[in-house]
Amino acid sequence: MSYSISLTVNGDQRRVELDDPRVTLLDLLRERLDLTGTKKGCDRGQCGACTVLVDGRRVNSCLSLAVTLDGADITTIEGLADGDTLHPVQAAFIEHDGFQCGYCTPGQIMSAVGLISEGHAGEDPERVREGMSGNLCRCAAYHGITEAVIDATRRMAETSERKSA
Amino acid sequence: MSDRVSETVTMPMRFGSNSGQSVTRRDGIAKVTGRATYAADNHPDGMLYAVYVPATIARGRVTHLDTAAAKAHPGVVEVFTPKNRPPVVGDPDKKPFMFAIPIEVLQDDTVRYAMQPIALVIGETLEAATEGARLLKPQYEVEPARTGFDAEPAKRAAAGPFGRPAEVVHGDTEAGLSQAKQTLDVTYDTPAQYHNAMEPHAIVAKWDGDKLEIDTPNQAIVLSRGFYAFYFGIPADNILIRSPYLGGGFGSKAVPYSPLVLAIAAARKLDRPVKLVLTRAQMFGPVGHRGATRQRLRIGIDGEAQMTALDHVSTAIVDSFDSSFPEPAANASQGLYNASSLHSLMMVVHNDIGVPGAMRAPGEASGSAALECAIDEMAEKAGMDPLEFRLKNYADVEPGTGKPYSSKALRECYAEGAKRFGWAGRPLAPRQMVDDKGFLTGWGMGTALFGAPMFAAQARAVLRPDGTGLVETAAADMGQGAWTALAQIAADSLGLPLDKVEFRSGSSDLPDGGVAGGSGHTATAGGALHAAGTDAIRRLGELAAADPQSPLFGTGNQGFVARDGRLYAARDESRSEAYADIIARAGGQEIEGKGSAARPPEDAARHAMYSHGAVFAEVKIDPVLFQMRVTRLVGAFAAGRIINPKLAESQLMGGMIWGISFALHEEARFDKRTGRIMNTDLAGYHIPVNADVQGLEVITVHEDDPYVNPLGIKGVGEIGVTGTVGAIGNAIWHATGRRIRHFPIRIEDLLA
Amino acid sequence: MKRFDYVRPLSVADALAAYTPGAAYLGGGTNLLDLMKIGVMQPDTLIDLGRIAELDAIEMLPGGGARIGALVKNSDLAHDRAFAAAFPMVAEAILAGASGQLRNAATIGGNLMQKTRCTYFQDPHSPCNRREPGSGCAAREGDNANLAVLGWSDACIATNPSDMCVPLAALGAIVEVQGPGGRRDIQIASFHFLPGDQPENETALQPGELVIAIRLPAEAAAFAKNARYLKVRERTSFAFALVSVAAALQIEGGRITAARLALGAVAAKPWRVTAAEELLAGQSPTQEVFARAADALLEGAKPSGENGYKIELARRAVVRALQMSAAGTPKRMPALPASSFAEEASHV
Numbered sequence A: 001m002s003y004s005i006s007l008t009v010n011g012d013q014r015r016v017e018l019d020d021p022r023v024t025l026l027d028l029l030r031e032r033l034d035l036t037g038t039k040k041g042c043d044r045g046q047c048g049a050c051t052v053l054v055d056g057r058r059v060n061s062c063l064s065l066a067v068t069l070d071g072a073d074i075t076t077i078e079g080l081a082d083g084d085t086l087h088p089v090q091a092a093f094i095e096h097d098g099f100q101c102g103y104c105t106p107g108q109i110m111s112a113v114g115l116i117s118e119g120h121a122g123e124d125p126e127r128v129r130e131g132m133s134g135n136l137c138r139c140a141a142y143h144g145i146t147e148a149v150i151d152a153t154r155r156m157a158e159t160s161e162r163k164s165a
Numbered sequence B: 001m002s003d004r005v006s007e008t009v010t011m012p013m014r015f016g017s018n019s020g021q022s023v024t025r026r027d028g029i030a031k032v033t034g035r036a037t038y039a040a041d042n043h044p045d046g047m048l049y050a051v052y053v054p055a056t057i058a059r060g061r062v063t064h065l066d067t068a069a070a071k072a073h074p075g076v077v078e079v080f081t082p083k084n085r086p087p088v089v090g091d092p093d094k095k096p097f098m099f100a101i102p103i104e105v106l107q108d109d110t111v112r113y114a115m116q117p118i119a120l121v122i123g124e125t126l127e128a129a130t131e132g133a134r135l136l137k138p139q140y141e142v143e144p145a146r147t148g149f150d151a152e153p154a155k156r157a158a159a160g161p162f163g164r165p166a167e168v169v170h171g172d173t174e175a176g177l178s179q180a181k182q183t184l185d186v187t188y189d190t191p192a193q194y195h196n197a198m199e200p201h202a203i204v205a206k207w208d209g210d211k212l213e214i215d216t217p218n219q220a221i222v223l224s225r226g227f228y229a230f231y232f233g234i235p236a237d238n239i240l241i242r243s244p245y246l247g248g249g250f251g252s253k254a255v256p257y258s259p260l261v262l263a264i265a266a267a268r269k270l271d272r273p274v275k276l277v278l279t280r281a282q283m284f285g286p287v288g289h290r291g292a293t294r295q296r297l298r299i300g301i302d303g304e305a306q307m308t309a310l311d312h313v314s315t316a317i318v319d320s321f322d323s324s325f326p327e328p329a330a331n332a333s334q335g336l337y338n339a340s341s342l343h344s345l346m347m348v349v350h351n352d353i354g355v356p357g358a359m360r361a362p363g364e365a366s367g368s369a370a371l372e373c374a375i376d377e378m379a380e381k382a383g384m385d386p387l388e389f390r391l392k393n394y395a396d397v398e399p400g401t402g403k404p405y406s407s408k409a410l411r412e413c414y415a416e417g418a419k420r421f422g423w424a425g426r427p428l429a430p431r432q433m434v435d436d437k438g439f440l441t442g443w444g445m446g447t448a449l450f451g452a453p454m455f456a457a458q459a460r461a462v463l464r465p466d467g468t469g470l471v472e473t474a475a476a477d478m479g480q481g482a483w484t485a486l487a488q489i490a491a492d493s494l495g496l497p498l499d500k501v502e503f504r505s506g507s508s509d510l511p512d513g514g515v516a517g518g519s520g521h522t523a524t525a526g527g528a529l530h531a532a533g534t535d536a537i538r539r540l541g542e543l544a545a546a547d548p549q550s551p552l553f554g555t556g557n558q559g560f561v562a563r564d565g566r567l568y569a570a571r572d573e574s575r576s577e578a579y580a581d582i583i584a585r586a587g588g589q590e591i592e593g594k595g596s597a598a599r600p601p602e603d604a605a606r607h608a609m610y611s612h613g614a615v616f617a618e619v620k621i622d623p624v625l626f627q628m629r630v631t632r633l634v635g636a637f638a639a640g641r642i643i644n645p646k647l648a649e650s651q652l653m654g655g656m657i658w659g660i661s662f663a664l665h666e667e668a669r670f671d672k673r674t675g676r677i678m679n680t681d682l683a684g685y686h687i688p689v690n691a692d693v694q695g696l697e698v699i700t701v702h703e704d705d706p707y708v709n710p711l712g713i714k715g716v717g718e719i720g721v722t723g724t725v726g727a728i729g730n731a732i733w734h735a736t737g738r739r740i741r742h743f744p745i746r747i748e749d750l751l752a
Numbered sequence C: 001m002k003r004f005d006y007v008r009p010l011s012v013a014d015a016l017a018a019y020t021p022g023a024a025y026l027g028g029g030t031n032l033l034d035l036m037k038i039g040v041m042q043p044d045t046l047i048d049l050g051r052i053a054e055l056d057a058i059e060m061l062p063g064g065g066a067r068i069g070a071l072v073k074n075s076d077l078a079h080d081r082a083f084a085a086a087f088p089m090v091a092e093a094i095l096a097g098a099s100g101q102l103r104n105a106a107t108i109g110g111n112l113m114q115k116t117r118c119t120y121f122q123d124p125h126s127p128c129n130r131r132e133p134g135s136g137c138a139a140r141e142g143d144n145a146n147l148a149v150l151g152w153s154d155a156c157i158a159t160n161p162s163d164m165c166v167p168l169a170a171l172g173a174i175v176e177v178q179g180p181g182g183r184r185d186i187q188i189a190s191f192h193f194l195p196g197d198q199p200e201n202e203t204a205l206q207p208g209e210l211v212i213a214i215r216l217p218a219e220a221a222a223f224a225k226n227a228r229y230l231k232v233r234e235r236t237s238f239a240f241a242l243v244s245v246a247a248a249l250q251i252e253g254g255r256i257t258a259a260r261l262a263l264g265a266v267a268a269k270p271w272r273v274t275a276a277e278e279l280l281a282g283q284s285p286t287q288e289v290f291a292r293a294a295d296a297l298l299e300g301a302k303p304s305g306e307n308g309y310k311i312e313l314a315r316r317a318v319v320r321a322l323q324m325s326a327a328g329t330p331k332r333m334p335a336l337p338a339s340s341f342a343e344e345a346s347h348v
């Protein structure tokens, strides 16, 4: 049996024919749509490396079956920057050295974008740490990650204030 | 040209403006946009997926595999078992090179450890191959697994890893102990730990006749080519390994492991590219680990609290078929404290486990954990502040050997760390400090120590006609920042701004960048780059000095200063010329320099070379529930010249968080009946999450080391783990009055 | 993962109609898909509940109760202002579980139904009575440091890992289920089963039955001012509980008038003993009284392996949780929900 789904991936409308319902969103992105920015660290929801936004919310793409996502809007790390202009979270990660090997980084960044839009952590370091705890980093760049998320939160708040003013 | 950088320089040594700067990572944009390609991101046309079937027993024989069921699954292309194993030419039980280990590539049906590959399933899709692997449902003839320290009586190790002896004796510790005024005799246990880089081991292998291309994360690209050449009976030059980005290595990605070799063999047999990525669970077996240790430490002190003996015997659990890597924990006691007698010995107990190997600060991490806690216990017995006790036993020359240190700013580390932390006034007795919320608060410290080795590397540097530079060496960036720090060194050696230098790395067709390990990569690959750049500049200078039309004509004897793309006469900076102009007049050809780096044995014989540091920890502990949190860590480190303070700080912080992990979290839990690890996932095998990390501060103490290498670089990658574990253990004692003599320390231990 | 058929009904009726033996309902998939990947669950058909709009509502009921559709996401419930104000310890428990990403995907029904984390249950190569009836229990003599100290049997010593279910149990939630035979209500106390000699019977749900909603009775909202969840764990976040406690009080004039108390991670179901609650009623909120309640709640506890420490830990956690709830529900969700390191914590 084959399943046909339509997805919006990083703004592009895509029709995907799935010959196999077992394909996770993560494997769909990586192995079939050539979007390898999203990483697999555990395939079991335990590390956060595969975090993407589905309809604006951060989820673990490894625990999400592609076939269930018909009609969904998906944002991956590849879709975050605006051309050559980095998203504030991406820029902050570079500035605060919020990564080393970079493998967990796409997941960290997508998780941070999700966290910021959820709006529960603000600039409180303890809340940011808690909110980012679903993303393991074996290089242990946590110090920089927390700083980066706080910094990006602040900058994004300033930008949206300026816009609304 | 000569091998030694220092001899090639006929001009003043240039430490340009790039080194010492906190340049942001040059690979930063690639990494934050998802464009950095890790091995598993590759997808050549026609690629197949391989999934290996792991043994679910620790010892015995495979008696049945349901190949028919697996083959019947739609999308399964092939099932490899010992009956039809894809050929591997080199003997898998041999060790082609020093760091290699025996591998399991379906050569027979025996199982030596759990998670060993016992079959390989190939599918058109990952889903098909994965299910095919599950359908094989192995059956076994099980032999009892040997697990834990009680599996057999400990034996003396034949040798230590890295060619070090199993036993080191300086003086008579038994005598030292019997003469001591006070003695300590304690045993500390550390568990088996698994590297668990976030990127699991992965390979994409593609053959073209007898030429092989592989994408795989690798810490020693050129060396590994030799390994693969051995296994596949082809010249090393036929092999191209690409490893531009490693998703973490920590020592586990330096040698070819069984599943990787199997995947290459399958690709050759099927004549199609094959990708194999380990599952997280499969990271707990065939790809190395830090062996468990049981360490007995005996210390004696005289009436002045001077150490009369330091005796460190460490028993390590090793595998039962190679045994070449007993976790060298006892080494940690050799270079640090000024005891009048020193003895360290490695013992082994064989288990049915995968071969242990080097994991971030191998030996030093486990050894320092036990040593620094024991030192704290000894200080307590002596009624002394632990910092004062350490200063009392400060070694001004390497204990035992009496060699001078190439540099040792440990006193400064102690002083600056203590000051920043606010150590002064710490109550001597435990259980004295409670914070305003009622948490038991404890302060502890540990000394950090790690050797400053160098390996061998080569590099090439080119000055292009347009005045820009190109440098090449097959280095490995596993997160430590090689893409950036090495480029900084190279840019300085070429006298160019960083953005005018192209840096090619991470591919085995480049000059050998050596092993990214032992915290010696920046010194080694950096040294080679520096030499290559210096060589290119020397050649450029020769051209200019010999060219009557150059302002530099005839200045060759005074040497040159290379800065910002111009060459200046060393003693007369009014005479200078741009590189591009010199090259243009000389015919517009690229100018190539070559360089290499290695430490001359006589240098190593003259000086003891280490990075040092002092780590101070604050823990807060719930007085009733005993949940623990490391609320502050301050580490002061002296590690020679720091090329990029920002990246060095990140390395040191990462190491310190590994210390938290060691002290409070990490442990492979074995089922004693089956010898299998039961927490082979990241929900069960805990490493710290973001919320486990609060106040972290790193201080780098200035150190000029004229002996360690021409650039004065030591390493920062591993030392952060050392010192920290002990500091946390000691802080827990200080908070609670409880000495827990094993790691990780758990709630359950404090509750007991 | 075994191949399966996939169906996506749009209504409860269609979902029930799609059910055949061997099928499984799919909520957020964070537990089911995980177990399918490691071969522990092998459904022939997945019935995706994700598009059944009627299951996706949080209703605050007149009189003070609430009804939560089975498909409501964990994070949506925890952050629903009205709900969190009325049932703060449920919100706190949810936020103390898993990670931000997982809570965005996980559903209330799936959370209620999640399986034990016993490592042998998760390993198809180990004997496990719960997974494979009659095969034995590998945990009994194995790695069992975080398994049950209450209500276990020789057949199985697993625990229920859900945080959310602990306050739900304390508050007497009702599970609404619907099957081919129609709708029925199940008290949460009788929803999860103790293992006895049939650990494979995990819940009162009959094959094919669907969890429709969870209801909190009106009287449960009366505890809103003094209700806390406490979770003791080996990492500061993103770890399953060693023990956890939901503790809620009503205090009038310095006296406890009513109490609700349940323990998590100690048994195959959230552990509630009404006698412990009754013992608190009429007393002033002191440590001694709390300690007596803890003893009553833990009556009969015994180690099932190397987990005796959990009994003492649970005893202490109960006292602490009661102290925390007596101190009052914090105005804002603590930065570290349910943690003893929550910013408001004070143990002086």
Ligand SMILES: Cc1cc2nc3c(=O)[nH]c(=O)nc-3n(C[C@H](O)[C@H](O)[C@H](O)COP(=O)(O)OP(=O)(O)OC[C@H]3O[C@@H](n4cnc5c(N)ncnc54)[C@H](O)[C@@H]3O)c2cc1C
Residues within 6 Å of the ligand: A044, A045, A046, B683, C024, C025, C026, C027, C028, C029, C030, C031, C032, C033, C034, C049, C070, C071, C074, C096, C097, C098, C099, C102, C105, C106, C107, C108, C109, C110, C111, C112, C113, C114, C115, C161, C162, C163, C164, C209, C210, C211, C212, C238, C239, C240, C241
């Ligand atoms: C890494 C990790 C860490 C976690 N940590 C925690 C933690 O700390 N605390 C905690 O409480 N939980 C934790 N969880 C578990 C998590 O809470 C559950 O996975 C989640 O709540 C399950 O919800 P779901 O909707 O994804 O369920 P699914 O995975 O979709 O389903 C789970 C089960 O419920 C059944 N089911 C689902 N919906 C219905 C329904 N409406 N009617 C009948 N049956 C149904 C399914 O058939 C399946 O058997 C963790 C999970 C992971 C992966």
Ligand code: SF4
Residues within 6 Å of the ligand: C116, C118, C119, C120, C121, C127, C128, C129, C130, C131, C136, C137, C138, C139, C140, C147, C155, C156, C157, C158, C199
């Ligand atoms: S405790 Fe229960 S779930 Fe765990 S192995 Fe035993 S029977 Fe299975």
Ligand code: FES
Residues within 6 Å of the ligand: A039, A040, A041, A042, A043, A044, A045, A046, A047, A048, A049, A050, A051, A060, A061, A062, A063
């Ligand atoms: S890969 Fe999805 S959470 Fe680890």
Ligand code: FES
Residues within 6 Å of the ligand: A098, A099, A100, A101, A102, A103, A104, A105, A136, A137, A138, A139, A140, A141, B198, B247, B248, B479
């Ligand atoms: S940067 Fe390497 S795992 Fe996070």
